[in-house]
């Protein structure tokens with residue numbers, strides 16, 4: 138299967154189909170200390186900011202991440218996941234949602250000049266060859282000096298779903314199963330600090346590793 142097919146077709150469909158069972162992944166008991174730390178940290182990252190989020194999903198992080206934000210626009214390609222995000226206990230005077238493809242953010246968003254951006258567990262699904270372009274069009278929606286925050290999974294042998302295939306450009310693929318028995322080959326990468334150095338040449342960034350997650354913060 139071509140990587141472009143995976144991104145355009147397989148990934149959106151997989152997450153639409155997974156929507157109702159998605160948050161079970163956050164139930165793993167050994168991951169709770171990391172998850173609690175991340176929630177508290179996200180709350181502080183976005184205090185007083187107008188935030189654009191891509192690939193919001195079911196909004197797992199939002200009760201904490203949005204708590205002190207001035208405004209928050211969560212976007213995702215799938216209405217199925219945003220319907221679940223809308224059921225969260227959020228302040229809908231400040232928090233709204235919109236369908237958008239993370240690779241083709243609408244011009245109306247570029248006009249908004251957000252002063253922060255967030256993507257949770259998304260960057261790992263961006264093919265290596267599309268990382269720079271994806272970051273560039275995200276930054277086109279941001280004001281100069283805006284804060285960009287990414288969080289994602291680390292690969293932990295024995296705990297993470299194994300990588301069963303690596304393509305020519307270095308993208309890893311996992312074989313995942315949903316509770317309906319369907320199987321899906323999902324692109325999943327585990328970038329290192331060195332890869333971010335190459336992606337953000339000469340830029341200051343903070344890359345932090347927890348036990349099961351990593352965080353990246355830099356200024357647009």
Ligand SMILES: C[S@@+](CC[C@H](N)C(=O)[O-])C[C@H]1O[C@@H](n2cnc3c(N)ncnc32)[C@H](O)[C@@H]1O
Nearest residue numbers: 149152192193194197213214215238239257258
């Ligand atoms: C791993 S989930 C992350 C959800 C959430 N950010 C979190 O941290 O739990 C990936 C999300 O990407 C969304 N997605 C897949 N392809 C997309 C695309 N091209 N544009 C925007 N969202 C996409 C899926 O619908 C899914 O909600």
